[in-house]
Amino acid sequence: MTSNAITTDDPRLTAVRPSPRQVAWQAMEFYSFIHFGMNSMTDREWGLGHEDPALFDPSSLDVDQWMQSFAAAGMTGVILTAKHHDGFCLWPSRVTTHTVAASPWLDGRGDLLRLVADSAAQHGLKLGIYLSPWDRTESSYGSGTAYDDFFVAQLEEVLGEYGPVFSVWFDGANGEGANGRVQEYDWDRYYATIRRLQPDAVISVCGPDVRWCGNEAGHTRANEWSVVPAILRDIEQIADKSQQVDDGEFSREVRSDDDDLGSRSALEGQLDELIWYPAEVNTSIRPGWFYHGEEDDRVRTDTELFELWCDAVGGNATLLLNVPPNERGLLADPDVEALQGVGRLIAEFAARVLPADPTVSSGGIESDDGRPEPLRPELTQAFGRGLTDASWRPAEHDQTPSIVLELRSTAAVDAVVLRERITLGQRLERVTVLGIRNGQEVLLAETQAVGYQRILRFEPTDVDAVRVQVDAARGRPALQSVAVVGGAAMH
The missing domain is CATH 3.20.20.80 (Glycosidases)
Structure with missing residues (x-):
């Protein structure tokens, strides 16, 4: 059986x-x-x-x-x-x-x-x-x-x-x-x-x-x-x-x-x-x-x-x-x-979506047919209705894939918006969002399901960068975009 x-x-x-x-x-x-x-x-x-x-x-x-x-x-x-x-x-x-x-x-x-x-x-x-x-x-x-x-x-x-x-x-x-x-x-x-x-x-x-x-x-x-x-x-x-x-x-x-x-x-x-x-x-x-x-x-x-x-x-x-x-x-x-x-x-x-420069732990942008492409500006944006025809896909061997969004300057942030490439299914099962300030990391948010779009909100926190880490997934993740949203004024 x-x-x-x-x-x-x-x-x-x-x-x-x-x-x-x-x-x-x-x-x-x-x-x-x-x-x-x-x-x-x-x-x-x-x-x-x-x-x-x-x-x-x-x-x-x-x-x-x-x-x-x-x-x-x-x-x-x-x-x-x-x-x-x-x-x-x-x-x-x-x-x-x-x-x-x-x-x-x-x-x-x-x-x-x-x-x-x-x-x-x-x-x-x-x-x-x-x-x-x-x-x-x-x-x-x-x-x-x-x-x-x-x-x-x-x-x-x-x-x-x-x-x-x-x-x-x-x-x-x-x-x-x-x-x-x-x-x-x-x-x-x-x-x-x-x-x-x-x-x-x-x-x-x-x-x-x-x-x-x-x-x-x-x-x-x-x-x-x-x-x-x-x-x-x-x-x-x-x-x-x-x-x-x-x-x-x-x-x-x-x-x-x-x-x-x-x-x-x-x-x-x-x-x-x-x-x-x-x-x-x-x-x-x-x-x-x-x-x-x-x-x-x-x-x-x-x-x-x-x-x-x-x-x-x-x-x-x-x-x-x-x-x-x-x-x-x-x-x-x-x-x-x-x-x-x-x-x-x-x-x-x-x-309030902030400009950011992405760095990925492995892999890169792929079209649905598997063709590699350069990193696109859409990867760090959100709210554009509809879906692009590509997504970030880490390498098969990457056990904890992550993407770091380096901000142009230190800023307060209070939300991160994630989108999966749902034409490839719903794959993300557990995601952790960390803020980086002066080399130190602090937990900002975590979630299980993502799907078409997940808005994760948290208390305004001053950061230099944000790291989104995939802790569990169904097969290779397919992340269409990740955007960092600016919050209250820095203190």
Whole structure:
């Protein structure tokens, strides 16, 4: 019988690689959820279904205001709730009358999905779509194939007529319909439809490409792994942990079950069934997902959002931040101010990357095909979205590979940003960051998982150089970049 134990260089650990669509999605880093629709008009979180379309009439709708605010925050895309559980469609669907076409908004000639798609493109943002399979209005819901036909027809409309889509987002909600029955979703058929119409789109959360981080409070694991057991794609497990009640508290709950998903011990016995299944952190800027006026004084501050960004985008995940427009169709002032503020904080953090001269213990820059290349400036930089086509790879015999970044002058530093070349898998398992001052070393930070990006923050420390040492890895490391961030003034 073949042993399933993990060896130091077990090729099964590094053989799992992301798809091109997963790589493109990961590089987006930070994007917006837009919960808007019938619930915005009725002041609810979950609609009951069969709401009168006449209720949908946003008096001052301005999607350009939304996009300008998202762009100011440093976001790269938007995901619109084209249809929530109540079944009301924000586009004029041809398979139901429960749509904006039956509303007084723009005399029934409006198409909010079209407006969002066009405005997003104009502001350099990618489009994503949330389409709830649970439909509390549609009479065929719970009937089996007839409803699957209906839902696939809606997928074909929203994915075939509004341009490129980067994400199709399912949350697993699966309650009763108007007839008291529950639909058994034909996920395989839904996925096949998405792949046919939008092959570059990731299918998120209840899907094969992107997994939920496990809560809706923005909590991130200490070590987030992208290589995990295939069982984590079990959609029933995800659905069971999704929101079950209409309240304003779920988005702030933190649960830490299954905190270790990808360490060697967590993978023991499952090495033949590993998948690349990276995490997305989704949370709301407010306690609820839809806008409620009484929550205007409970909007997360720009500082809170920056902490979320550091933990999520700096913790090998992406950050999906919900920002709901009000019943008039505008983002409220507190939300806009918070978005502008976090955009400034992110830009200021990136601007504090210090120039440095790298020296490596062995090896050098290699392209994915193994060709050696000279050291590149990108090795000591970060925050350039996307991935370069090369990485630093130490020699096979180097037992403790390290890279030293010599600063141009002594400076206070308070963060180091690491990036792996994830097209070669997730390899780094333990990394130590040391500060060097007058020849003496001091521990600044340490971590296990790195992945696409890891932001390690620590108290401001005066150093001449920083050494990043790889203490454990799965095969040869592939470090795309390491950047040192300047901190408070020297003392």
